[in-house]
Amino acid sequence: MKIKYILVVFFLQALSMRAYAADFAVERELYIKSNIDYAHGDYGQAISGYNEILDRGLESGALYYNLGNAYFKNNDLGRAIANYLRALRLMPRDPDLISNIEYARSLVRNNIRTRHLNPFMSLALRLSTRLTLDAATYIVISLYYLSALAALVIIIKGRGRGYLIYLELLASVLLAVFCIVFYFTLKENYLDKRAVVVQEELEARFEPFDTATVHFLLDAGQEVAPIGCGNEWVRIKRPDGRQGWVKAAGIEKV
Amino acid sequence: MIMMNKRKFAILLIFFALSRSNLCALADDFELRASVDSNKAIVGSAFNLSLTFSGTRDLPVPDLKRIEGFDWRYAGPATRISIINGARSSSITHNYILTPLKAGSFAIPGFEVEYKGKIYISEPINMDVSQYGPVQESCAPGDQGQSEKNGFDKRIFLILQPGKRQVYAGEKFPVSILLYVNNVAVRDIQYPKYVHEGFLSGKFSEPSQYTRVANGLNYNVVEFNTDIYGLYPGRFTLGPAEIACNLVYKKATGRRNAPFFGGSIFNTDAFEDLFGGYESRPSSFKTEGFDIEVIPLPAEGRPDGFSGAVGRFAMSAKVSSQQVNAGDPITLTVEIEGSGNFDTVLMPDLGKDSGFKRYEPEVSQASSRKCFQQVIIPVSDSVKEIPAVSFSYFDPAVKMYKVVTQPAIPVEVVPLREDPARRPTVSSAGTADSRDSGHIEALGRDIVYIKEGPGLLRPAKKPFCFHSLFFAAVFVPFILVLSTLIIKRRRARLDSDIKYARKCRAYKIALKNIKELRNAIAKGSRDRFFERAIKALKEYLGDKFHLPAAGMTKDIVSNLRRDGVADDIIKEIEEFFNICDMARYAPLKAQTKEMTRPYELFKSIVDKLERSVR
Numbered sequence: 030m031k032i033k034y035i036l037v038v039f040f041l042q043a044l045s046m047r048a049y050a051a052d053f054a055v056e057r058e059l060y061i062k063s064n065i066d067y068a069h070g071d072y073g074q075a076i077s078g079y080n081e082i083l084d085r086g087l088e089s090g091a092l093y094y095n096l097g098n099a100y101f102k103n104n105d106l107g108r109a110i111a112n113y114l115r116a117l118r119l120m121p122r123d124p125d126l127i128s129n130i131e132y133a134r135s136l137v138r139n140n141i142r143t144r145h146l147n148p149f150m151s152l153a154l155r156l157s158t159r160l161t162l163d164a165a166t167y168i169v170i171s172l173y174y175l176s177a178l179a180a181l182v183i184i185i186k187g188r189g190r191g192y193l194i195y196l197e198l199l200a201s202v203l204l205a206v207f208c209i210v211f212y213f214t215l216k217e218n219y220l221d222k223r224a225v226v227v228q229e230e231l232e233a234r235f236e237p238f239d240t241a242t243v244h245f246l247l248d249a250g251q252e253v254a255p256i257g258c259g260n261e262w263v264r265i266k267r268p269d270g271r272q273g274w275v276k277a278a279g280i281e282k283v
Numbered sequence: 284m285i286m287m288n289k290r291k292f293a294i295l296l297i298f299f300a301l302s303r304s305n306l307c308a309l310a311d312d313f314e315l316r317a318s319v320d321s322n323k324a325i326v327g328s329a330f331n332l333s334l335t336f337s338g339t340r341d342l343p344v345p346d347l348k349r350i351e352g353f354d355w356r357y358a359g360p361a362t363r364i365s366i367i368n369g370a371r372s373s374s375i376t377h378n379y380i381l382t383p384l385k386a387g388s389f390a391i392p393g394f395e396v397e398y399k400g401k402i403y404i405s406e407p408i409n410m411d412v413s414q415y416g417p418v419q420e421s422c423a424p425g426d427q428g429q430s431e432k433n434g435f436d437k438r439i440f441l442i443l444q445p446g447k448r449q450v451y452a453g454e455k456f457p458v459s460i461l462l463y464v465n466n467v468a469v470r471d472i473q474y475p476k477y478v479h480e481g482f483l484s485g486k487f488s489e490p491s492q493y494t495r496v497a498n499g500l501n502y503n504v505v506e507f508n509t510d511i512y513g514l515y516p517g518r519f520t521l522g523p524a525e526i527a528c529n530l531v532y533k534k535a536t537g538r539r540n541a542p543f544f545g546g547s548i549f550n551t552d553a554f555e556d557l558f559g560g561y562e563s564r565p566s567s568f569k570t571e572g573f574d575i576e577v578i579p580l581p582a583e584g585r586p587d588g589f590s591g592a593v594g595r596f597a598m599s600a601k602v603s604s605q606q607v608n609a610g611d612p613i614t615l616t617v618e619i620e621g622s623g624n625f626d627t628v629l630m631p632d633l634g635k636d637s638g639f640k641r642y643e644p645e646v647s648q649a650s651s652r653k654c655f656q657q658v659i660i661p662v663s664d665s666v667k668e669i670p671a672v673s674f675s676y677f678d679p680a681v682k683m684y685k686v687v688t689q690p691a692i693p694v695e696v697v698p699l700r701e702d703p704a705r706r707p708t709v710s711s712a713g714t715a716d717s718r719d720s721g722h723i724e725a726l727g728r729d730i731v732y733i734k735e736g737p738g739l740l741r742p743a744k745k746p747f748c749f750h751s752l753f754f755a756a757v758f759v760p761f762i763l764v765l766s767t768l769i770i771k772r773r774r775a776r777l778d779s780d781i782k783y784a785r786k787c788r789a790y791k792i793a794l795k796n797i798k799e800l801r802n803a804i805a806k807g808s809r810d811r812f813f814e815r816a817i818k819a820l821k822e823y824l825g826d827k828f829h830l831p832a833a834g835m836t837k838d839i840v841s842n843l844r845r846d847g848v849a850d851d852i853i854k855e856i857e858e859f860f861n862i863c864d865m866a867r868y869a870p871l872k873a874q875t876k877e878m879t880r881p882y883e884l885f886k887s888i889v890d891k892l893e894r895s896v897r
Contacts, residue, residue, distance in 0.1 A: 044596065053740045056737070056740060057737055057740065060737040060740075062732055067733055072383045074697075075732055081736075082740075083743075086743055087740050087741065087742060087743065088740070088741065088742075088743040089737050089738040089739055089740045089741065090738050091736060091737050091738035092737055092738070092740070094734055095733040095734055098730055098732075098733045099733075101730050102730075108349075119738075120738070124397060125731040125732075125734070128730075128731050130731045132728060132730055133730070145557070151759075158404040162746045163746050163747050166746065166748045166753065167747070170756055170757070173757065173760065174760060177760035177761070177763065177764050178760075180764050181763065181764055181767055184764070184767050184768050184771050185767065185771070197403070211748075215748065217547050218746075219746070252875075
């Protein structure tokens, strides 16, 4: 009876996946068409095609990656980096993406990237950049359940056996480590608001007015943190801590 | 004992031999010098004559015999030993006090000294002896007329000495600037400056100081040395040179002749020194210039690849490894040593067809050597050797060009296995032509091409950690573990704490009894009801207060006050017992109303005790 039930569930699951894949046939066709446009050097058309898929509410790492490439070839360094950063959330270990983002960042003028962490935190950060947020979440949940299960067995059995204690300790330590990794992944991808400058020589002013004094200039591709919003203006912070107000159209949130 | 004596004898022999060798060495350096404090003197005013014999300390007092115009007496000897860098030197100076007897110009003749069968003769000294007026020992340098009058320009002067008057373009030659000082206090001597148009000059080395006799006077000499070389052919003037220093001289005060101080103790030199009798005044000294002819290098015999190096050089070359894998770098180190103008010494070129990619060499230079370290990479595994390198220079001593050649160095290049996956990609900037020509390879960089497939296309959604299911997934195990822990601990207490266990079960049993009592009322079973009721209350109170149930009677109920039971509850318990006793021992017709009161009392007692007593 139980086996029959499991088989039915799997069958329904397979059906739902088939339907899920079949629904995106149009978008897949659009994707391939955009790739052809890209290959022919029609980067504007390719950008439109990729953006149309995004407008239909779908996303994937490859889609953001190709869109970043198309913007790059179209000499729009800021939007290229913004899309690479979006792709990085979905496929953080992709070597092509890492190579492209490094190269694109190297072309940004006056790029400021400062971060000082102790060795443990930098290790956690490095681990976090290798995982998607969902992957980090599943790892944390799995370790959490393993730890809880071991704790339950120890509680029920009274005095726990040796291997159970070790299992509990191991699961707890790994859980603590991956909680930090999870935190960094969450912080990098969602908690820390990020934006990329998409306009050449964007002026950051002391106040959100056109007549306010210019504090500093930002170049296309520079990464900033939006920390406040005004009417048509966004307050941003550079990695070195300097803050200023920029026109919202001059940056693209990641 | 014999062995000891032999050893001592050997040590003595070595010591003796060393002593003899030193003496032999010194024997070649014998020299006799005669000098005076000043070659200007006054009749009757004594001055010092020093006769210095260097090379030994054993010279007996020479007899000066008669010196025309002077009376003399021997003042005593002074000996000196110095050891510099292990080289020992010694000298003896015999001092004489000479007193001029009459005015005029005299020549103190050269003195003859015989030492070890050899005659040594000193240079004669010219003396001017005046009849009147004291010689002003110190004077202000600014008083030019006065200084010249007293021969100040002979007491301190500057000399510029170029090493050569005719040099080749690019030939390095020494230049010395010497400051001669005799009996003048000088301090704060600056480095000299000199005009050197048409020449490239180096920095002055640390000045050396020594004494030298010139014109019969003993001078302290400060010597500055540097090297210069002519930049291009022509006739150029080197100098004049100038040196700045501070001269120390006596203050010109009127105190000496003041009547108050005249002849008093305050007029002594000691007090002049103590109270600032001297002061310094900045001064400078100049030399004449010299014409130097810079001649061009001969065109004849000029080798190919001559870079303009002039001097005398030697070359050596070595490599970091003679066996490398194809594509691995080799460091070629070329060292050129010698004397000459190193600024024009360049790294010898391997040539375009050497079979190596060549990178810019690292250069390190010292005073007499220049070292080049060049990274080279074999362009193919067919390379068998690093070709011979040649370095050409012009030797001004023999007036001809010379070429030094370092022979070819064999190298073994181990070919790599063909692995297409590891073959480096070269962009349009690094074409095959540029690689073959041995130039530095420029690797291009660009973005990696787009991805063919869209990957996992899915609706854009929030990550799982923002989903309510995630929070439920986190919450459930937590609650499960916590509740299991509570239950486990409660069970453990129930097993170990009987009082607690009885208290816990009292209420449960009471509820069960209430249900049974209600059934008994419903059935009208009077006997069963009262029997059950009194048993139920006794059990409940026994469990609740951890007392034996059988001992719970109306008489000991008042003791429950000690356990915090209120008076109204105790009254209810007493009433309950009274009704039950009356009913049990005075049988009456069964009436529902009669059973209702103890039932209500039981419920009330349980309810109140559960609320008030924990």
